[in-house]
Amino acid sequence: MEFIKTHLPYVLAGISVGGQYALISIGYTMVYGILRLINFAHGDIFMVAGFMMVYLSASLPLYLSIPLVILGTVLLGFLVERVAYRPLRQAPRMSIMISAIGVSYLLQNCAWYITGGLAKQYPAIPWISESITVFSATTKIVTIITPILTFLLVIALVLLIKHTKFGMAMRAVSKDFETSQLMGVKINSVIGLTFIIGSFLAAIGSLLYFSNYTSVTPTSGSMPGLKAFVAAVFGGIGSIPGAMLGAFLIGICENIIKDLGWTTFSDAFTFALLIIILLVKPTGLFGEKLIDKV
Amino acid sequence: MKKALMTLIPIALLYILLFVLEQILPASSMLFVVLKKGAIYSLLAVSMNLLNGFTGLFSLGHAGFMLIGAYTYAILTIPLEARPSVYQYFDGGIIQFTLPVFVAIIASGIVTAVLAYLIGLPILRLKSDYLAIATLGFAEIIRAIFQWDKLGPVTNGSNLLRSFPIFKSVLFPFTVAGLCITLIVLLINSSYGRAFKAIRDDEIAAEAMGVNLAKHKQLAFTISSFFVGIGGALLAMYQTTVQAAPFRASMTYEILLIVVIGGMGSISGSCLSSFLFIACSEWWLRFLDRVTFIGSFKVPLLASGFRKVVFSVVIMIIVLFYRQGIMGTKEFSLDALYKFFEKRSIKKHKGEDLAE
Numbered sequence: 001m002e003f004i005k006t007h008l009p010y011v012l013a014g015i016s017v018g019g020q021y022a023l024i025s026i027g028y029t030m031v032y033g034i035l036r037l038i039n040f041a042h043g044d045i046f047m048v049a050g051f052m053m054v055y056l057s058a059s060l061p062l063y064l065s066i067p068l069v070i071l072g073t074v075l076l077g078f079l080v081e082r083v084a085y086r087p088l089r090q091a092p093r094m095s096i097m098i099s100a101i102g103v104s105y106l107l108q109n110c111a112w113y114i115t116g117g118l119a120k121q122y123p124a125i126p127w128i129s130e131s132i133t134v135f136s137a138t139t140k141i142v143t144i145i146t147p148i149l150t151f152l153l154v155i156a157l158v159l160l161i162k163h164t165k166f167g168m169a170m171r172a173v174s175k176d177f178e179t180s181q182l183m184g185v186k187i188n189s190v191i192g193l194t195f196i197i198g199s200f201l202a203a204i205g206s207l208l209y210f211s212n213y214t215s216v217t218p219t220s221g222s223m224p225g226l227k228a229f230v231a232a233v234f235g236g237i238g239s240i241p242g243a244m245l246g247a248f249l250i251g252i253c254e255n256i257i258k259d260l261g262w263t264t265f266s267d268a269f270t271f272a273l274l275i276i277i278l279l280v281k282p283t284g285l286f287g288e289k290l291i292d293k294v
Numbered sequence: 295m296k297k298a299l300m301t302l303i304p305i306a307l308l309y310i311l312l313f314v315l316e317q318i319l320p321a322s323s324m325l326f327v328v329l330k331k332g333a334i335y336s337l338l339a340v341s342m343n344l345l346n347g348f349t350g351l352f353s354l355g356h357a358g359f360m361l362i363g364a365y366t367y368a369i370l371t372i373p374l375e376a377r378p379s380v381y382q383y384f385d386g387g388i389i390q391f392t393l394p395v396f397v398a399i400i401a402s403g404i405v406t407a408v409l410a411y412l413i414g415l416p417i418l419r420l421k422s423d424y425l426a427i428a429t430l431g432f433a434e435i436i437r438a439i440f441q442w443d444k445l446g447p448v449t450n451g452s453n454l455l456r457s458f459p460i461f462k463s464v465l466f467p468f469t470v471a472g473l474c475i476t477l478i479v480l481l482i483n484s485s486y487g488r489a490f491k492a493i494r495d496d497e498i499a500a501e502a503m504g505v506n507l508a509k510h511k512q513l514a515f516t517i518s519s520f521f522v523g524i525g526g527a528l529l530a531m532y533q534t535t536v537q538a539a540p541f542r543a544s545m546t547y548e549i550l551l552i553v554v555i556g557g558m559g560s561i562s563g564s565c566l567s568s569f570l571f572i573a574c575s576e577w578w579l580r581f582l583d584r585v586t587f588i589g590s591f592k593v594p595l596l597a598s599g600f601r602k603v604v605f606s607v608v609i610m611i612i613v614l615f616y617r618q619g620i621m622g623t624k625e626f627s628l629d630a631l632y633k634f635f636e637k638r639s640i641k642k643h644k645g646e647d648l649a650e
Contacts (some may be wrong), residue, residue: 113599268438271431
């Protein structure tokens, strides 16, 4: 019992942060699946969503500010794609990646300018910020909510991709960009929608993540962003259930490492995992095998 | 012979100019900050360019290798009498010798290169963006290891390293960075350099022409890291203190953006844009950070941090619309400059002739 009491909070925190990583990593995996682009700006979009909530909830009631945050984040994700990635569609892949790094730099600097570089206190959202006791371990309700919400959203997304016309278009585009264009798929709208879905999930992820960690800084998006990307690689890039599984695994492992007293290495562990995966099974757990053609 | 003289004379003139400037201007002038930091960043940018622009290996591990270089230099040169106060939590550390500055700088290059060689063995098999993310990961791992308490007797844990010898004159970073960049230029113009460019343009074609891919990639990675290590040592000297925390991925991104602005595959472009980047961010655009009044009218938007916003917008414009950067893949050459002026003077003469 004592064992559970000391270690359960870490596992619970791991599951919860894993769910939040999962919501971010879906944005990465979908964009990578279609554009073959590591969207470095995705973590910063997540951070901006956090700041939007801080500023909007200061003047508006919650039932207005939460939808507005989600709307604003979606708009931002769409705009980033429209302005920074679409003009480079024919350019070499390296240029698009540099553009993504540039957007990330821009968003961080804008956030720095607006906030003056200070950490902001995230507003407490009633009910989900309250504490409850699970098996004699005290935690916030958000910890319990996150995995459930993540599962529901992922199931909805998988259904969307498997069973709707739009989902079919998305799968076609990720298989072959040019052929699907010839078959009459409107590529730009498919890509736009991908970014919208990704940003929507990142906004929800940021609501849950910052309710848990309660302070937002201009750089607080980059580490969760990178970890979510690692999760996407781990699960096999392009695969949504894979990304979710990878994210939960990373979240739990990271917190177990903290539990063991190796906090310095909790970030490094994620990257070590990434390198091992890339070397042993580069396609990840559920990834499809890619064959290079000359 | 004449050509060598033509390049050597301007370089000598540059050094004399720097020397004279140092005698005339006060040491606190912003110009020297820009020149010192610009020279160090030139070396860092050129060594990244060797990898990203010339060999086509998209590596984002720069910050990690800089950190190794900076730490190696600092650890090896802190004077013995200062060690007890620097390593106050670790009983003076376990390294009880001091190396001369130049030996330590070269040692920091070598240590970095050896570690890079070991890291390169597994990860250079990866392609494009997977390589980028794996090198980024290694940089983070390196940062974590250097902050680890158990290594405290060597690295001082997450505490500052300080009181190692630093440089005062602008000439020092210019000389070291200049030498290193010259070596890189010689490398690029050699047969190895041509093999690197072949790999960048088409790996499969290069392999078919008999370029040993694994060997050349490893070579480029190790050599580039050697110079990054030296750049890290210079940066440590410039900053006067070293700590692992600031060597984050954003540092790598900054250098990458410098390389992109200068033009991927142009050494002189990288140097030029390093000085421009540092001058803009440290000096010319400073006014954007100050709240300014013209009469009683408050200039809108100016506040702390606005400089960086303007700056990143400019960078985005370059990335989106001028993908070639300042120089593209061209090099600045004095020959072309001489020819340009010759032509103009000939034209002028012709113009005068016609007028007569």
